[in-house]
Amino acid sequence: MIPFAQWRTTASDPVFSEWLRSSSEPDWTAVVTHPFAAAIIRGEADMRHYLVQDFQFVDAFTALLGAAVACADSFEARVPIGRFLGLTVTDTERGYFHRALAALGADLVPEMLEPVTVDFRALMDEARAGRRYALIIAVLCVAEWTYLGWASRARDPLPENFVHREWIGLHDGPGFRAWVDFLRGELDRLGPHLPDAEQSRVLDVFQRATHLERRFFDMAAEASALPRE
Ligand SMILES: Cc1ncc(C[n+]2csc(CCO)c2C)c(N)n1
Numbered sequence: 321m322i323p324f325a326q327w328r329t330t331a332s333d334p335v336f337s338e339w340l341r342s343s344s345e346p347d348w349t350a351v352v353t354h355p356f357a358a359a360i361i362r363g364e365a366d367m368r369h370y371l372v373q374d375f376q377f378v379d380a381f382t383a384l385l386g387a388a389v390a391c392a393d394s395f396e397a398r399v400p401i402g403r404f405l406g407l408t409v410t411d412t413e414r415g416y417f418h419r420a421l422a423a424l425g426a427d428l429v430p431e432m433l434e435p436v437t438v439d440f441r442a443l444m445d446e447a448r449a450g451r452r453y454a455l456i457i458a459v460l461c462v463a464e465w466t467y468l469g470w471a472s473r474a475r476d477p478l479p480e481n482f483v484h485r486e487w488i489g490l491h492d493g494p495g496f497r498a499w500v501d502f503l504r505g506e507l508d509r510l511g512p513h514l515p516d517a518e519q520s521r522v523l524d525v526f527q528r529a530t531h532l533e534r535r536f537f538d539m540a541a542e543a544s545a546l547p548r549e
Contacts, residue, residue: 321343321520321523322343323516323519323520324336324339324511324512324519325516327339327343328512335504335508336507336508336510336511336512337461337465337504337507337508337511339511339523340458340461340507340511340522340523340526341465341526343523343526343527344462344526344527344530344531347527347530347531347533347534348466348469348530350534351466351469351470351530351533351534351537352466352469352470352473353470353473354470354534354537354538354541355537355541356370356537356538356540356541356544357470357471357473357537358470358473359541359544360470360484360487360488361470361471361473361474361479361484361488362479363478363479363480363481363484363485365484365540365544366543366544367420367424367483367484367487368421368424368425368426368544369540369543369544370539370540370543370544371417371420371421371424371426371483372421372426372427372428372430373430373433373434373436373437373536373539373540374536375413375417375421375428375430376430376433376437376441377437377440377441377536378409378412378413378417379441380440380441380444380445380448381409381444381460381463382405382409382410382413383444383445383448384444384447384448384456384459384460385401385404385405385409385460386405387447387448387451387456388401388453388456388457388460389401389402389405390451391451391452391453391456392453393453393510397453397506400499400502404499408495408499412490416486416487416490419482420482420483420486420487423482423483424483434539434543436532436535436536436538436539437536437539439532439535440529440532440536443459443525443528443529443532444459447459447525453510454506454507454510454511454514454518454522455521455522455525457503457506457507457510458507458522458525458526458529459525459526459529460503461500461503461504461506461507461526462526462529462530462533463529463533464496464499464500464503465500465503465504466530466533467491468491468492468496468497468500470491471488471489471490471491471492471496472491472492472497474488474492507522
């Protein structure tokens with residue numbers, strides 16, 4: 321690992337969030353170019369198992385957003401996070417997940433959690449319990465920035481099936497891009513002033529979250545390749 325202070329002297333875009341992202345390769349590119357994400361874009365992914373597990377992810381993610389509101393260092397930071405929590409996430413939960421899972425004939429609550437779902441929830445719960453704003457934002461930023469990464473690769477025409485089309489639409493577009501820019505901006509604002517040891521902790525969390533995103537898509541791809549009953 322190249323420390324931030326050294327990396328920034330030669331980087332073309334020397335911001336903290338780009339240090340985190342580029343230090344999380346090859347996992348980062350594996351996530352945004354994942355075959356399961358490509359299958360979503362083509363409208364061919366079997367979304368059932370993936371969305372059932374993802375609903376359990378979104379539950380812990382929503383709790384982590386609450387921790388971010390509580391632990392932020394300023395009013396200016398609390399407002400956009402609280403807005404996203406109140407408008408986007410609760411809307412997605414009540415709207416998309418309920419409709420998509422009903423269309424797929426799946427229960428909202430899974431019979432079992434996949435190991436990667438358990439591990440991802442554990443990382444989010446660790447960040448939430450630790451109450452350190454930079455570490456919380458690092459986890460949130462990975463989850464949103466990677467999803468912007470794959471979804472913004474979609475081109476018209478989007479799939480006809482609303483389950484694929486709306487899932488792509490949720491993660492693309494100016495509103496979502498502005499949210500990702502805010503999260504990156506928070507890391508860029510805070511990161512350079514942190515002591516070296518704390519910068520390494522932020523990177524560790526960022527890398528673990530990126531690896532979990534990769535495993536999450538791997539899980540979805542494997543589940544959809546299983547023979548149907
Ligand atoms: C494994 C995984 N990583 C990131 C996201 C992106 N995301 C985080 S919260 C939320 C709901 C509000 O938009 C969405 C879509 C995800 N869903 N699943």
